[in-house]
Structure formats: structure tokens, C-alpha cells
Amino acid sequence: MEQKIALVTGASRGIGEAISHELSKNGYITYAISRGGNERNNDDRLTHLPMDLRSEESIQEAFSIIERKHGVLDVLVNNAAVMINKPFEQFERADWEDTYATNVFGPIQCIQQAFPLMKKRGGRIINISSIMTERPLPQSALYTSSKHALNGLGEALSEEWYPHRIFLTKLCLGATYTDMWKNVGGFTQDDMLQVEDVARMAAFIAQTPLHVRMDEIKMTPPKGVL
Structure with missing residues (x-):
């Protein structure tokens, strides 16, 4: 049985x-x-590696480790993201640059690095997206627009790469309790998805045979979108 290799950002x-x-x-x-x-190494199957999504050199170095050790990659999860909440008129250039470097340009480079490793036997790329691309909240313009960019990239590559059996899935999440929500008023942990819920879905996508294409999966809490 072939050993499967996965990389998860923001882990x-x-x-x-x-x-x-x-x-x-x-x-x-x-x-x-x-x-x-x-x-x-935590154990035989989990390795922590440093990678700064704002640095092309750092991304290349991390992927080169996987290439040297395994020569293939089966699953890439683009999860890392930053969210800055404040009125649009208060955003500064540094806010835009850091958000897009982490949420868009870094994932683009990861996807490019993953392609030659996945091309050998197919694979899945899971882009963690947000329900705010459909139902944006006030003061979320920067984060929401960056997720739209990642969504558009994934949709285009789904049409470009399916002949290689490389499939991209937009995993669109309703409110999920993480550190991002600690300072956002009006939401409690009990109203949200838990990270374990998302993890189970990501594993399901990863393990689904490559004759199945899943362009988008949406998860929301029981009470609705947010």
C-alpha cells in the first residue's frame, strides 16, 4: 500500500x-x-516544519524537504490565514500586504510547488474558505476579499488540472471557533463549529478516491451560516 503524504499550513x-x-x-x-x-517529530506520522508564507524562499525550502524524503505529495491543505477586523477606511498598506501575502500569494506559491509532486499520482488541494465570501460581516473587507481571490484560483485550477487527477476543493466554513473569534462581539463558542468538525471533513475529502471530484463543500453551525 502506498504511503500517503500531506502538508497542512497554519498548523x-x-x-x-x-x-x-x-x-x-x-x-x-x-x-x-x-x-x-x-x-x-511528534511520532512516525507527524512532523512540524517551519514555513513563512510571506517568504518564497521559506516555501521552497519546506517543499524541497518533502521532495527529498518522499518525491510525492498527495494532499495540500491551505489553511493559514490572517484576519484583521476594523473599518475599511482605517486599513493601511501594511495590513493589505500582510493579509494578501499570507492568504493569497503564499497559497499560490504552495500550489505551484505542490503541482509537480502531485502530478505523479494525482492528489487533492483543500482551500479553507469562509462563508463570509457569501455573507460578509462589517469590518471584514480585507479578509473577505482575500478569500474571494483564493476561491477564484481554486475554481480555475479545477478546470485546468483535472486531467492530471489533481482536484481542488473549496471547504467553505461557517463560524468556527478559533483564536480569530476571541475579540469579535456577538458570538460564543457554543454557536460555532468546532475545529474537530472541520478536521473530520478535511480527512474525508483527502481520503475520497480520485475518481470523485468535489469542487465545494459548505459547513455551517446548526443555527445557520454564522
Whole structure:
């Protein structure tokens, strides 16, 4: 049986950490990526690696480790993101640059690096998106627009790469309790999805045979979108 390889960005906590553990629990050799990560093995199937999505060199270095060790990649989860909440007129250039570097340009480079590793036997790319691309909240213009950009990229590549059996799935999440929501008023943890819910769905997508295409999956709490 072929050993499956996965890489998850933003994996030091929250959704990314939960997805990394769920994939490793399901037999994937999983690389949990974060800015502050260090190369250490939790066990035979989970390795933490440093990668800064704002740095092309850092991204290339992380993927080169996977290429040297395995030569293939089966699953890429673009989870890492930053969200700055404030009125649009208060955004500064540094806010735009940091958000788009992390939420858009970094994932673009990860997808480019993943392509030659996935082309050998097919694979899945899961882009973690947000219900705010459909139902935006006030003061979320920067985050919401960056998720729209990632959605558009995934939709286009779904049409370009299916002959290679490389499929992109937009996993669109309603309110999910993470650190991002700690300072947002009007929401409680009980009203939201839990990170474990998202992790189980990501593992389901990852393990689905490659004769099935899943362009979009939407998850929301029982009470509705947000």
C-alpha cells in the first residue's frame, strides 16, 4: 500500500492543528507547517516544519524537504490565514500586504510547488474558505476579499488540472471557533463549529478516491451560516 503524504499550513493551532492530527491519525505522513514551527517529530506520522508564507524562499525550502524524503505529495491543505477586523477606511498598506501575502500569494506559491509532486499520482488541494465570501460581516473587507481571490484560483485550477487527477476543493466554513473569534462581539463558542468538525471533513475529502471530484463543500453551525 502506498504511503500517503500531506502538508497542512497554519498548523500550530486551531483548524490547522486539528486537521494535521486527524490526517496523521488516518495514516498520512503529515507535515504540520507554521511560521514558528521547528523540525521535530511528534511520532512516525507527524512532523512540524517551519514555513513563512510571506517568504518564497521559506516555501521552497519546506517543499524541497518533502521532495527529498518522499518525491510525492498527495494532499495540500491551505489553511493559514490572517484576519484583521476594523473599518475599511482605517486599513493601511501594511495590513493589505500582510493579509494578501499570507492568504493569497503564499497559497499560490504552495500550489505551484505542490503541482509537480502531485502530478505523479494525482492528489487533492483543500482551500479553507469562509462563508463570509457569501455573507460578509462589517469590518471584514480585507479578509473577505482575500478569500474571494483564493476561491477564484481554486475554481480555475479545477478546470485546468483535472486531467492530471489533481482536484481542488473549496471547504467553505461557517463560524468556527478559533483564536480569530476571541475579540469579535456577538458570538460564543457554543454557536460555532468546532475545529474537530472541520478536521473530520478535511480527512474525508483527502481520503475520497480520485475518481470523485468535489469542487465545494459548505459547513455551517446548526443555527445557520454564522
